Amino acid sequence: MEKEIWKWILDTFPDDGIANIADNMMIKIKGFRQLNPQQANFKMVRNRIIKEALNQKNSKKLYYFFDSLIEDRPEIESLRGKSIEELLQVLEEEGLYPSILLGVLLSSEDEEDHGKAQQIYIKLKEEEKLDLLEKQVDEKLANEEEVDEQEILEQLQKGLKTALKEIERLEKKLKKLEQKNEELKTKEASSQTSLKNERKEWKTEKKAFQQEIHSLKAEIGTVRNDSKTASAEKEELNKKLTKQTETMKLKDEEINRLHARVVKLETDLENQNNQEKSGSDKIKVTMIGDPYSSRLQKYDKFELTILKGSEFQEEEGQTVLDHADQVWLLTYKIPRSVQKRVKSVVKNKQTKEFATFADLEDHMLKGMI
DSSP states (O other): OHHHHHHHHHHHSOHHHHHHHHHHTTOOOTTOSOOOTTSTTHHHHHHHHHHHHTSGGGHHHHHHHHHHHTTTOHHHHTTTTOOHHHHHHHHHHSOOOHHHHHHHHHTSSOHHHHHHHHHHHHHHHHTTOHHHHHHHHHHHHHHHHHHHHHHHHHHHHHHHHHHHHHHHHHHHHHHHHHHHHHHHHHHHHHHHHHHHHHHHHHHHHHHHHHHHHHHHHHHHHHHHHTTTTOHHHHHHHHHHHHHHHHHHHHHHHHHHHHHHHHHHHHHHHHHHHHHHHHOSOOEEEEEESOOOOGGGGGOTTEEEEEEOTTGGGSHHHHHHHHTOSEEEEETTTSOHHHHHHHHHHSTTSEEEEESSHHHHHHHHHHHHO
16 A cells, blocks of 8 residues: 555656656666656656666655655654644645645654555545645746736836936036036136237236336436436426336336236135135034944034943033034934933024934935935
8 A cells, every 4th residue: 555655656756756756766767877857768768767766675765765855844844743634634724735744644654654645545535635635736836926926026027126326417417517607618718818818918918018117218218318408398308207117107007907817716716716616614413322433424414423321421521512503413322311412502503403323314415416
């Protein structure tokens, strides 16, 4: 009877399972160097493997093979020793393969388990449930695999949708940054052109003023040489010189004004370039409670100063609070009593509270955008 049961059990195994049995029991079939279930001729050798496995000389190997299948699986090994009623209930309610149950019982060292296996086999065979239960487990597992695959597909589709939204958001942000960059380039080019024109105009005017000064000095020399014989003309020329001197003074003032304007334009341009490179000023933040994370330093929009516990009441901590633009409370890091004291001290400051590290980092990330 046991041999009949073992044959039915092995007949239920798929081709790769039969190949695994042959490998573990070191079964050799004459004329076949390899027993590969993927080969077309494996169907020819399958029955010969089963026949060899049921041979009396291999019975212990077969027992040991099935016994090894339940190693580290206490829920399967615990079937041994149960009553027939309990075992039938397991088959009906828990969806266990009849072939697995019978194999576990027949490979047991307890002869009573062997007797139970025979009784269950006979009962299910007479009721024509043996193959039916085996097929039902296959169908159940197939349905579960189909459900799992559908869930995985839905998760992948959801992830893809999220990724596409993020890509779209980043592309829009990149487009805005590129547009701003072009605007800054245009503005810088315009400033450079204006500065260049101002410098050129200033140099031209300065050269003209210098030439005029040189001419006036030459004219003064001529007048002085003739002063002995032309006092009246000298007086007139002195008047003219005075007037020209005043004019020269005005021109010098104009030169100085233009020079100051050029210097201012150069300074404004340099400040503008520095501002464009460095971005907006940092927000000075005093954080009460230490998050113990160096990752926060990458958010360079904020200048962070961290105070632990009651350090804010010390003189140095009070100085830090006075110079802060904002005060942040990590309510998950400091007790309520400390939170109340902080709020009473910094009522005139902009205060923010964070219940988790995730809330804190999310707020800092939004501040960078």
